[in-house]
Amino acid sequence: MNYYTILESDLGPITIQASDEGLLGIWFEQHTTLPNELGHYLPEHPVLSAAATQLTEYLSGTRHQFSLPLAAKGTEFQSKVWEVLCSIPYGESISYQELANRVGNPKAVRAVGTANGRNPISIVVPCHRVIGKDGKLTGYAGGVDRKLKLLELESSGS
Known part of the structure; x- marks a missing residue:
């Protein structure tokens, strides 16, 4: 099962997608690689919540490294x-x-x-x-x- 949330930022809305295994994607609104099906909207999912917090910290200049489980699909x-x-x-x-x-x-x-x-x-x-x-x-x-x-x-x- 996949889940997603949308983080409002100074760079525009950021869509964050995760599964229980980890982070699947982070996209800006104009990305062409955004999947058609994001899953269920669930901002309180632990991976999504952690990603939103860490992205906010990064964009404010207080975070320089991320510590999130990654589960991207690729070759x-x-x-x-x-x-x-x-x-x-x-x-x-x-x-x-x-x-x-x-x-x-x-x-x-x-x-x-x-x-x-x-x-x-x-x-x-x-x-x-x-x-x-x-x-x-x-x-x-x-x-x-x-x-x-x-x-x-x-x-x-x-």
Whole structure:
């Protein structure tokens, strides 16, 4: 059974989905990967409640790491990319090439970029910390403006 809640934030509404095993997804309103069926609206579900609290703390600048059970569904390759994303420290960013290197497949930059873009757990699995080789902000499923705001939040040292 899946459950969801919606967190109101300065970045707009954030939909959070979980199962009893853990967090399944965090999406902004414009995400195209938001599932058609979210499950039951249950903000008091322990995983959803913890996620909402931790996201609020993160967005206020008081939380730099998340401690939530993750249960995202993806291929073995996507899961490996998402695991590496979680190792990028708060306030730092890397290029897609560096991400491919860390995944152990330096020639798979495009595949890594695709897996990064399919990350269902925004912010907690910090795909926003991956930028273009030239330092430019490239696409972000939540919108490049939000990506910039997340990176600015982290660089402010709050």
